[in-house]
Amino acid sequence: MKLLIISLTAVLLFSSCWVSQWAHSPGRVEEMELRTGRMEMVLDSIKIVAAGNETLLRAVQAQSGLRGSFDVEALQEVVDRLERMLSSGAQTSSGSTPASVQTAYEEAYRQYQQGGYSVASEGFLEVAMGSPETSVAPDALYYLALCHQNLGETHRAVEEFTAVYFRYPSSERAPSALARAAAIYNSHSANSDGTRLETLIVESYPNSDEARLIVSRRGGE
Numbered sequence: 001m002k003l004l005i006i007s008l009t010a011v012l013l014f015s016s017c018w019v020s021q022w023a024h025s026p027g028r029v030e031e032m033e034l035r036t037g038r039m040e041m042v043l044d045s046i047k048i049v050a051a052g053n054e055t056l057l058r059a060v061q062a063q064s065g066l067r068g069s070f071d072v073e074a075l076q077e078v079v080d081r082l083e084r085m086l087s088s089g090a091q092t093s094s095g096s097t098p099a100s101v102q103t104a105y106e107e108a109y110r111q112y113q114q115g116g117y118s119v120a121s122e123g124f125l126e127v128a129m130g131s132p133e134t135s136v137a138p139d140a141l142y143y144l145a146l147c148h149q150n151l152g153e154t155h156r157a158v159e160e161f162t163a164v165y166f167r168y169p170s171s172e173r174a175p176s177a178l179a180r181a182a183a184i185y186n187s188h189s190a191n192s193d194g195t196r197l198e199t200l201i202v203e204s205y206p207n208s209d210e211a212r213l214i215v216s217r218r219g220g221e
Helices: 026-046 053-063 072-088 099-113 117-130 137-150 154-167 174-187 191-204 209-217
Strands: none
Touching: 099 117, 099 137, 117 137, 137 154, 137 174, 154 174, 174 191, 174 209, 191 209
């Protein structure tokens, strides 16, 4: 089973599902090739303000089907979502969490601890999407990914783990989330993608436990 590589859907805090219709119209393909060129130009500009965008570009290419069949509908959705992502930027948790949001998070966490991953994921999703600037939002997104990983939905887990980094790069969860995403890639024999994320951890969070472990495993580079 081919692992779906990082989706920009997650950077924007998810969508319902990818379009399953495969299109092969020459006119549509030509149009999307032009839009792909625009997408690559936009990605070049992102490099000025964010690290790890080579990983992001590979994510766009892989999720949109460029490693296999050319999924025109999926690629169009990726391009549209990328453009929206550029205007949204990273989130910063405010440190202030309304009582209702805190209660929702704690209930989701209780369900998670009891193994009710499906129910817990709904609660974490509500917090992550509905209150993205609260102090519990990074944790909610992180545990949402863990829920999907435990449910065997590894492609969604990778999306959400990666979203923790892109949405909350200063969160203490970010290096751990990237490490978990890298581990999923490695377990699915996508070692080059796993290595890219590990390198991103070392470069972005050199003092983190995850970075030290990676450096030690690589022989102290």
